Amino acid sequence: MARRRKHRTHDKGAAPDADDASTPKSFIIKHGQVGSSLSGLVRDMRKVMEPNTASRLRERTRNKLKDYLTLAPALSVSHLLLFTLSERSPYLRIVRTPSGPTATFRIERYSTMADLRSGKRKPRGEGTEYRTSPLMVLSQFPQEPPNGLVAKLLQSLFPPLSPLSLKPSSARRVVLLSYDAETGTIQLRHYLISIRSYGVSRRVRKVLKPGLDLGNVKDVADWVLGEEGYESASSAGSEGEEMDLPVLAALGGRTRKGEGSVREGSTQGDRKRAVKLEEVGPRMELRLVKITEGVPGKEGGVIFHEFGTRSSVLFWSECLY
Numbered sequence: 258m259a260r261r262r263k264h265r266t267h268d269k270g271a272a273p274d275a276d277d278a279s280t281p282k283s284f285i286i287k288h289g290q291v292g293s294s295l296s297g298l299v300r301d302m303r304k305v306m307e308p309n310t311a312s313r314l315r316e317r318t319r320n321k322l323k324d325y326l327t328l329a330p331a332l333s334v335s336h337l338l339l340f341t342l343s344e345r346s347p348y349l350r351i352v353r354t355p356s357g358p359t360a361t362f363r364i365e366r367y368s369t370m371a372d373l374r375s376g377k378r379k380p381r382g383e384g385t386e387y388r389t390s391p392l393m394v395l396s397q398f399p400q401e402p403p404n405g406l407v408a409k410l411l412q413s414l415f416p417p418l419s420p421l422s423l424k425p426s427s428a429r430r431v432v433l434l435s436y437d438a439e440t441g442t443i444q445l446r447h448y449l450i451s452i453r454s455y456g457v458s459r460r461v462r463k464v465l466k467p468g469l470d471l472g473n474v475k476d477v478a479d480w481v482l483g484e485e486g487y488e489s490a491s492s493a494g495s496e497g498e499e500m501d502l503p504v505l506a507a508l509g510g511r512t513r514k515g516e517g518s519v520r521e522g523s524t525q526g527d528r529k530r531a532v533k534l535e536e537v538g539p540r541m542e543l544r545l546v547k548i549t550e551g552v553p554g555k556e557g558g559v560i561f562h563e564f565g566t567r568s569s570v571l572f573w574s575e576c577l578y
Contacts, residue, residue: 280416283310283336284325291342297369299340301539304370305432305447306338307387309416323554329354336414339553349543350553351410357551358560360410362543365442373538381535386449390416391430398436403548403561407443425452431534445541448534455529 285303287296303312325337337352347364374380393415398408411434433446453462460481463469474480550557559565 280309281335281414282333283338283414284314284329284334285310285338285340286314286316286325287340288322289341291340291347294369295340295342295347297371298367298539298541301370302338302340304387305391305539306414309390326352326354326552326554337552348546349541351414352552353410353413354552357557358406358410358548359550359552359556360407360548361546362443363546365542365544366540367542368538368540370538373536373540381449381537386429389427389429390418391432391447392418392428394431394433396433396435397438398434399438403545404436406548406560407545411443425530441544443543443545445539445543446536447538447540448536451533451535452530453533455531 283306285299285306287299291299303310303314322339328334329337335354337350337354339350339352341348341350347367349362349364351360351362353359393412395408395412398404415432429450431448431450433444433448435444435446436442437444458481464471464477464481471477471480545561546563547559548561549559
C-alpha cells in the first residue's frame with residue numbers, strides 16, 4: 258500500500274507572482290562548433306542574465322534551433338540569444354519570440370570573466386549578487402533608426418525597474434550598454450555593486466575585520482593614522498567625493514574613482530553609503546549587421562542591413578512592445 262502524503266500542513270511554496278508573466282525570460286545557446294573560448298562567453302552571458310534565464314541548460318547535438326523556438330512560448334521565454342562562429346568572426350543573434358524581430362550582431366572583440374579575473378590581484382568571489390536581476394543602463398544611443406529599434410530590443414531583455422519602488426539592497430549588479438558614435442559599435446560591460454559606510458577609511462575597515470596581526474604595533478592609533486599622524490592621500494581619496502544623490506543617479510553618474518555616495522532609507526538613519534562599481538565581465542564589442550522580420554527559419558523582410566536600410570524600421574520601433 259502506498260504511503261499517505263501529508264497535504265494540509267505541507268509547504269507548497271510561495272504563491273506565483275502576478276508580474277511573473279511579464280518578466281522577460283531568455284534562452285542563451287550556441288549553435289554549431291564554436292570552440293572553448295566562445296563557449297565560456299555563453300556561460301558568462303547566462304550569469305549576466307540570471308535569474309531569468311536557463312543557466313543550467315544542457316545543449317545536445319541533436320537539438321535544433323527550431324526545437325528551442327517551439328519550446329520557448331510554452332515556457333514563457335521571450336528572448337533567444339544565439340552565438341555562432343563563422344570563418345570571419347563570431348556572431349550574436351537576439352531573437353524576440355514568438356514573432357520577431359531578429360537582430361544579428363558581429364562580435365568584434367570580447368573578454369570572458371576568466372580573462373578579467375586573471376588580470377586582478379584580488380578578484381572578488383561570487384556571492385548572492387546573481388539572485389536579483391541587474392540594472393540596465395543605456396548610454397548615448399541615438400533615436401534615429403535603426404539605433405532606436407536596437408535600444409528598445411536590448412532594453413526588453415531585462416525586467417523594467419521603478420526608481421520609486423527599488424530597494425538599494427536589491428541593486429547588486431549593473432549592465433552598461435553604450436553606443437560609440439565614432440566606430441558605430443555597442444560596448445557591453447557588467448559590474449558588481451558594493452555599498453559600504455561612507456567616511457570610514459580603509460585601515461579602520463581592516464581593524465574591524467578579523468585576522469589582522471597588530472602584534473608589532475604599540476598603539477592601534479599609530480597604525481590607523483600612519484607614521485605622520487594622518488592617513489595617506491590614497492587611503493583618504495579612495496572613498497570618492499561626497500554627493501547627496503539617489504541610488505540610481507549615483508550609479509549612472511561618473512566620478513574619478515567610479516564611486517559615489519547615497520543615503521539609506523529611514524531604516525538606516527541618515528548615514529551615508531558609498532557606492533562602488535567593480536567590473537567582473539564579460540566584455541563585448543558588438544556591431545549591428547542586420548535586422549529581419551520574424552524568427553530564424555521563418556524570416557520575413559529585411560528591416561535593416563549594414564549595406565542598406567528600409568523604412569519599416571519605424572514600424573517595428575513602434576510595435577516592439
